[in-house]
Amino acid sequence: MNSSLVWCFIIIALASTLCVSEAITNYIASSRRLQDNMFKQGVKRTWGEFFLELVGVGESKFLTVGFLIAILLGAVANITVLISCMSSDTRSVYLFRVSTEDLINAATNTTTISANDLRIDGLPNHWYWGFSGVCAIHGNNSDDKVSCKKSFPPTMTIEDMITFAVTTQLDEDTSSAAIAKHIKPWTSALAQVEDDLAPASRPKTYFKAAVALTLISTILSILLLPLGIASLSVLRGKLHRWILYGIAFLDAMSFLGAGILAIYAMNDGPRGLIQLSDIDQGNERTFIGPGFYVLFAGVLFTLISIGLFFCIAFIVLILIIFAVMACFTSVCSGGGSKRQATGYNYDPSHHGGGGGGAAVEEPKHDTYEHPNYYSNSNYYNTQK
Numbered sequence: 001m002n003s004s005l006v007w008c009f010i011i012i013a014l015a016s017t018l019c020v021s022e023a024i025t026n027y028i029a030s031s032r033r034l035q036d037n038m039f040k041q042g043v044k045r046t047w048g049e050f051f052l053e054l055v056g057v058g059e060s061k062f063l064t065v066g067f068l069i070a071i072l073l074g075a076v077a078n079i080t081v082l083i084s085c086m087s088s089d090t091r092s093v094y095l096f097r098v099s100t101e102d103l104i105n106a107a108t109n110t111t112t113i114s115a116n117d118l119r120i121d122g123l124p125n126h127w128y129w130g131f132s133g134v135c136a137i138h139g140n141n142s143d144d145k146v147s148c149k150k151s152f153p154p155t156m157t158i159e160d161m162i163t164f165a166v167t168t169q170l171d172e173d174t175s176s177a178a179i180a181k182h183i184k185p186w187t188s189a190l191a192q193v194e195d196d197l198a199p200a201s202r203p204k205t206y207f208k209a210a211v212a213l214t215l216i217s218t219i220l221s222i223l224l225l226p227l228g229i230a231s232l233s234v235l236r237g238k239l240h241r242w243i244l245y246g247i248a249f250l251d252a253m254s255f256l257g258a259g260i261l262a263i264y265a266m267n268d269g270p271r272g273l274i275q276l277s278d279i280d281q282g283n284e285r286t287f288i289g290p291g292f293y294v295l296f297a298g299v300l301f302t303l304i305s306i307g308l309f310f311c312i313a314f315i316v317l318i319l320i321i322f323a324v325m326a327c328f329t330s331v332c333s334g335g336g337s338k339r340q341a342t343g344y345n346y347d348p349s350h351h352g353g354g355g356g357g358a359a360v361e362e363p364k365h366d367t368y369e370h371p372n373y374y375s376n377s378n379y380y381n382t383q384k
Contacts, residue, residue, distance in 0.1 A: 061232060063307045064241060068228045070305030071248060075221035077298025078255065082214055084291040085130025085154070088146040094128035094135070094289035095262060098270045101125075103158070106277035111192040117185040122169035127161055129154055129266065130291060131211050136165040153211035155204040158270055162186050196276055203269030210261035213254045220251040221302070245306045252302035259295045 084093045100123050108115045124136035125144075134156055135148040147168040149156075156164065162183050170179065180187070190197075224247055231239040267275060271287075304310045 063310075064228060064232055064244075066310065067241070067244060067248070067305045067307075068225065070301045070310075071221055071224045071228065071251075074251070074255075074298045074302035074305070075218065075225065077294050077301065078214060078218040078221055081291055081295050081298070082131050082211075082218060084132060085128055085135050085148060086132035086150055086152075087148050088135065090130070090132070091128050091135040091137075091146060091148060093291040093294060094130050095291040095295070096129045096266050096270075097287060097289055098127045098129070098161075098274075099125070099286075100127075102274050102279065105279050106274045107186070107189045107193075109277040109279060110196070110273065111189040113185050113189040113192075118189065120166065120182060120185060122166035122182070123162070124165045127165070127270065128289065129270070131214060131262075134161065134164065136161075136168060138169070153207040155207055157200050157203075158273060159183070159187065159190055161270065190273075193273065193276060197272045198268035200269075203265040203272075206261045206265035206268065210258040210265060213258035213261065217251050217255040217258065217298075217302075220247055220254070224248060224251070241307075248302055248305050252299050255295065255302065256299045259292065259299070262292075262295075 080093055081095070083090050084095055085091050104115055104118045107113060107118055124138045124147075126137045128135040128137060131154065132152050133148050133150040134154050135146055138145040138147070147165070149164050163179060166183055167174070167179060170182075224244060227235075227239060227247075228244055231241065231244065304313050
């Protein structure tokens with residue numbers, strides 16, 4: 001995907017934002033008039049009518065405007081994921097990351113090639129994967145050298161990744177034969193586990209399908225914006241919301257399917273060798289990048305654009321808030337009751353010398369005696 005296509009997406013997003021803003025302004029003015037009329041006429045809706053509005057039957061400018069805002073956010077997420085790792089500027093929204101050290105440890109555990117032979121010059125610290133390419137990161141500081149290769153979709157095998165990373169660190173006039181000789185330890189290691197790994201065509205197919213679904217989702221999101229605006233104006237009463245909801249649901253499922261296929265592609269591709277060796281990869285969050293969270297945020301935005309899902313999400317959010325508040329309340333009250341119940345319990349065994357001294361026996365009384373027993377008795381004897 002070239003830069004002109006990216007600018008085209010940006011212009012479309014900006015134009016859609018302006019249209020949505022104008023639609024919101026018109027909605028606020030008309031909703032006030034509608035509310036005044038409803039109060040004057042005393043109109044009340046039943047639960048059945050409310051449910052029909054949630055599934056898209058009938059007119060509701062409030063739900064339509066909310067639909068447009070959610071779809072716009074979903075479209076932004078689509079475009080962000082599509083341009084991930086297209087260049088060094090967009091590598092911050094990468095989908096996945098693979099560590100060179102993990103690959104070396106995995107190859108050492110599953111082949112006869114030593115780790116020293118696999119640590120060839122030119123290997124990066126990490127590879128970053130996105131839907132528009134792969135980036136190799138050399139260094140651990142903020143001024144790292146980043147080399148990105150456009151690939152739409154990214155269909156690079158482990159050998160292709162290593163070749164690309166090494167080539168960026170060698171001279172431009174280095175021959176392909178010299179590069180092949182330089183990466184020979186990796187070629188030999190991958191040949192030993194070739195039968196245990198998934199065929200190279202499988203992750204390529206997954207990545208192609210994931211990118212295709214993302215493109216479909218992006219096109220549907222951009223198409224829904226003018227349709228939603230038209231349903232408030234020129235196509236009011238003709239273009240029903242349930243039609244828009246159906247397209248939005250297809251949009252969300254396409255984007256969700258793209259994310260699932262991308263996970264399968266990474267597990268069968270670059271991460272296949274790591275999973276084969278069963279090495280400890282640490283926290284999975286170091287593998288998943290920000291672009292992956294943007295992807296599923298886009299799915300969530302598109303789903304809640306549908307009135308019914310928005311209502312369900314709102315109820316779940318309220319329940320979560322109440323659950324958190326209940327937990328805090330129980331913790332606070334539990335701490336207070338413990339402090340109130342704390343008291344001193346007398347244990348005669350504590351008076352035995354624990355530090356080497358002799359035990360001191362205290363006089364024991366068969367019955368309870370008031371602390372002022374003796375003084376009170378003397379007082380009464382004196383009165384007598």
